[in-house]
Amino acid sequence: MNRPYKILVVDDEPDLEPLMLQRMRRHIRAGRYSFVFARNGLEALDRLNEDGDIDMVLSDINMPQMDGLTLLEQIPKVDPNIRSVIISAYGDMKNIRTAMNRGAFDFVTKPVDFKDLQITIERTLAHMMEWREALSYRDKLVSIQNELEVASRIQQSILPSEFPDDLRYQVYGNMEPARDVGGDFFDIMLLDEGQIGLAIADVSDKGVPAALFMMSCRTLLKGVAIGLTEPGAVLGEVNDLLHEDNETMLFVTVLYAVYNPATGELTYASGGHDPPLLIRSDGSVSLLPLTDGIALGVVPELEYKQHSITLGPGDTVVLYTDGVTEAQNTDGSAFEVDGLHQIFAGSSAYLKAREGTDLVFEKVREFMGEASQFDDITCLTLHRDN
Amino acid sequence: MDVTSQRTGGALIVSVEGRVDGANARKFQKAVESVIDDDDGAVILDMENLSYISSAGLRSILLIAKGLQKRNSQFAVCSLQDAIGEVFRIVGFDKIVTIHSSQGEAVSAMGS
Numbered sequence: 388m389n390r391p392y393k394i395l396v397v398d399d400e401p402d403l404e405p406l407m408l409q410r411m412r413r414h415i416r417a418g419r420y421s422f423v424f425a426r427n428g429l430e431a432l433d434r435l436n437e438d439g440d441i442d443m444v445l446s447d448i449n450m451p452q453m454d455g456l457t458l459l460e461q462i463p464k465v466d467p468n469i470r471s472v473i474i475s476a477y478g479d480m481k482n483i484r485t486a487m488n489r490g491a492f493d494f495v496t497k498p499v500d501f502k503d504l505q506i507t508i509e510r511t512l513a514h515m516m517e518w519r520e521a522l523s524y525r526d527k528l529v530s531i532q533n534e535l536e537v538a539s540r541i542q543q544s545i546l547p548s549e550f551p552d553d554l555r556y557q558v559y560g561n562m563e564p565a566r567d568v569g570g571d572f573f574d575i576m577l578l579d580e581g582q583i584g585l586a587i588a589d590v591s592d593k594g595v596p597a598a599l600f601m602m603s604c605r606t607l608l609k610g611v612a613i614g615l616t617e618p619g620a621v622l623g624e625v626n627d628l629l630h631e632d633n634e635t636m637l638f639v640t641v642l643y644a645v646y647n648p649a650t651g652e653l654t655y656a657s658g659g660h661d662p663p664l665l666i667r668s669d670g671s672v673s674l675l676p677l678t679d680g681i682a683l684g685v686v687p688e689l690e691y692k693q694h695s696i697t698l699g700p701g702d703t704v705v706l707y708t709d710g711v712t713e714a715q716n717t718d719g720s721a722f723e724v725d726g727l728h729q730i731f732a733g734s735s736a737y738l739k740a741r742e743g744t745d746l747v748f749e750k751v752r753e754f755m756g757e758a759s760q761f762d763d764i765t766c767l768t769l770h771r772d773n
Numbered sequence: 774m775d776v777t778s779q780r781t782g783g784a785l786i787v788s789v790e791g792r793v794d795g796a797n798a799r800k801f802q803k804a805v806e807s808v809i810d811d812d813d814g815a816v817i818l819d820m821e822n823l824s825y826i827s828s829a830g831l832r833s834i835l836l837i838a839k840g841l842q843k844r845n846s847q848f849a850v851c852s853l854q855d856a857i858g859e860v861f862r863i864v865g866f867d868k869i870v871t872i873h874s875s876q877g878e879a880v881s882a883m884g885s
Contacts, residue, residue, distance in 0.1 A: 567795075591828035593795050636835040640828070640864060659864035681865030685835060709828070761795065762827070 391421040392512050393438070397431040397446035397458065398424075398474070403499075410501040420508070428453025428461070435465045443492075443511050444471040445504075448482050456482065459489040468522070470515045472507055474499060538598050539564060545605060547575045550740075551583060555648040557740035558585065560767035561748060563710075563760070567593040571708045571763035572605050576612050581648060584612045584621075587660070587706040587767050588641040591682075600637045604629060604683070608641070618643045618656035619693035622680060626658065626691070629684035638684040642706055644769075646698075651771055653704060656693040658683045661709055661724075666743075668701030668773075670733045674724065675704070698771040703738055705731070707747065710764035714751045717758045722751055743768035776804040784815040784847075784883045786876060790822040793830035802833035806840065815883045816841055819876055821852035826860060838870060847871075851879040 425431040427450040448455040473486040473494040576584035644655035659682030714722040775790040849871040873879035
């Protein structure tokens with residue numbers, strides 16, 4: 388602090404003022420302390436209100452109009468961060484106890500030993516500075532927390548909330564974030580010739596850097612997908628763009644698929660992402676083969692292979708992130724791919740996209756019980772209508 | 774999560790035990806870096822007793838590998854449990870990080 392600490396001295400004895408200024412002159416000259424004076428509690432309150440920059444109060448107890456003990460009760464109403472020290476008669480334990488109970492930080496006794504007083508002032512000021520620092524850290528934390536909440540809301544708001552309305556197929560996705568910002572997203576893009584692009588992605592790690600990485604990944608993917616039709620080429624392009632200047636080694640696993648509603652053909656490429664689940668209309672469940680791609684953002688100039696399947700009427704494909712398969716219950720065991728299989732094994736051809744996604748969330752939550760959620764949980768379901 | 778190290782032949786073996794997830798990935802990375810910084814040779818990360826690794830943990834391994842690459846030290850991982858091997862395979866990191874099935878295999882590969 389550059390300005391001197393401002394100390395308000397409250398005493399009805401007029402002698403104290405010149406004495407204090409004289410005994411503390413070195414500290415005043417050095418710019419360490421400055422003093423203001425009041426003759427009773429009322430005057431002191433006026434000074435506190437008018438000056439607004441008083442750091443500590445040094446007050447006598449017995450004074451006309453308003454005594455020191457009453458003043459002690461009033462000070463926090465002006466500023467709860469001001470610290471007070473009481474000057475009392477030697478051995479007046481009753482008043483000293485009352486003063487301490489009313490929030491005095493310390494006391495000195497009359498006749499005032501100025502050397503002792505100076506130590507007491509320093510101790511009080513040191514305590515006050517620590518307190519102020521703690522308060523400012525708390526304020527900073529609160530503001531960071533607020534920013535994180537904003538980031539988390541942005542993350543939610545970029546997810547599609549409307550889904551294509553088409554008689555031939557349905558798509559429905561949902562994402563439930565864990566406590567920290569960052570992580571998963573999904574996207575649905577309307578492409579040329581009536582095709583649709585479906586993306587699901589999981590950024591490594593959490594926090595603001597991961598959230599920013601996620602936002603740029605999502606934007607790049609959207610931009611590239613509109614220009615390129617082959618999923619493998621899309622991932623290759625996004626991978627190169629993400630890799631530039633990626634010193635942080637953040638990476639993202641992406642499954643990107645293009646669906647043609649006219650033919651039922653689904654072509655997908657995986658950049659290190661979990662394989663989708665295929666539920667045929669007869670109730671048989673299988674994992675689609677991986678295309679051996681590496682997560683995006685780590686190694687440049689990769690070629691991403693793609694794979695095609697044809698969805699028959701009533702077939703369903705479920706895309707998910709590892710927040711689903713790695714969800715843990717209270718015993719510490721994971722939901723696993725088996726859990727997903729079990730949800731859908733034997734389910735009928737009437738399973739719709741929204742039902743599929745909702746069912747995954749319902750079953751995962753049921754499995755987790757009271758256990759906490761460590762990762763974002765995301766699921767995107769495509770269903771070809773009969 | 775626990776990190777220990779020992780020197781065997783021409784390589785520093787760093788063993789990691791337990792779980793590496795979002796909560797301790799940075800601690801894991803710092804622990805590994807602090808032991809490999811005292812050394813300038815090849816490093817083998819032994820995962821025999823690693824039971825779980827999240828994507829944040831995988832990222833830490835990439836950062837460790839990147840640091841070693843900068844100082845021209847060889848790096849490999851070994852003895853992955855099935856589930857961990859599966860994670861490496863899905864994310865595609867089996868293609869960018871050298872994986873050996875045992876510590877012995879890793880040490881002899883590094884020596885050559």
